[in-house]
Amino acid sequence: MIHREGISFLGYTLLVILLLIIFSFFLLSRLVFVFTSVFFIILYFFFIFFFRNPKRNFYEVHEKNYYNNKEIIISPADGKILSIQKIFENEFLKKNCICLSIFMSPFNVHVNRFPVSGKVIYVKYHPGRYMIAWTTKSSSHNEHTTTVVETNKGKKILFRQIAGFLARRITIYAKKNSMVKKGDEFGFIKFGSRVDIFLPLNSIILVKKGEKVTGGETKISIIPL
Structure with missing residues (x-):
């Protein structure tokens, strides 16, 4: 498709x-x-x-049966885990978080998907430069978007689409105050890019640096509720 x-x-x-x-x-x-x-x-x-768009299914019924007291986070993008680090998020959350960066090469599927279900409470587009996506400065200097979803348990999960050297257009579908479902599309980035997701410090990380992940399918973290 x-x-x-x-x-x-x-x-x-x-x-x-x-x-x-x-x-x-x-x-x-x-x-x-x-x-x-x-x-x-x-x-x-x-x-x-x-521009392929393979069908992805994440069945929340399975996590309800097994993760009754936890919030499971799925990968928002296809690609490779570029880094996992503790960092201070200064745009919205204003606190230390665990940041997982996912690098998307031109050969990856470039559809971006919601990592959690809940209510979109913040969406903002930031114009910027087009440095190589795997550099540290690209997260704040490059063109990017920021989206925050609040889960039904009150957890706030922030994630960013970051343009890369080849990427010249970020599309975002997320709308503030809308209710969204885990695995649904929230955006698309053309020709090489990166997605960062900021998680609470008590999160259990299920992936490691260099691991390949699949958007809408790979479980990347569990957050105790």
């Missing part, structure tokens, strides 16, 4: 590629035309691959 963010992009890109192939047929030698056409076709299939 192709994500909605890719429909218009793929349509315009296909038109441009077809025009380039037609022009190259008349203007270039046969050998160069063949190589050029193959390159554009491969590039277009990469774009189709990038």
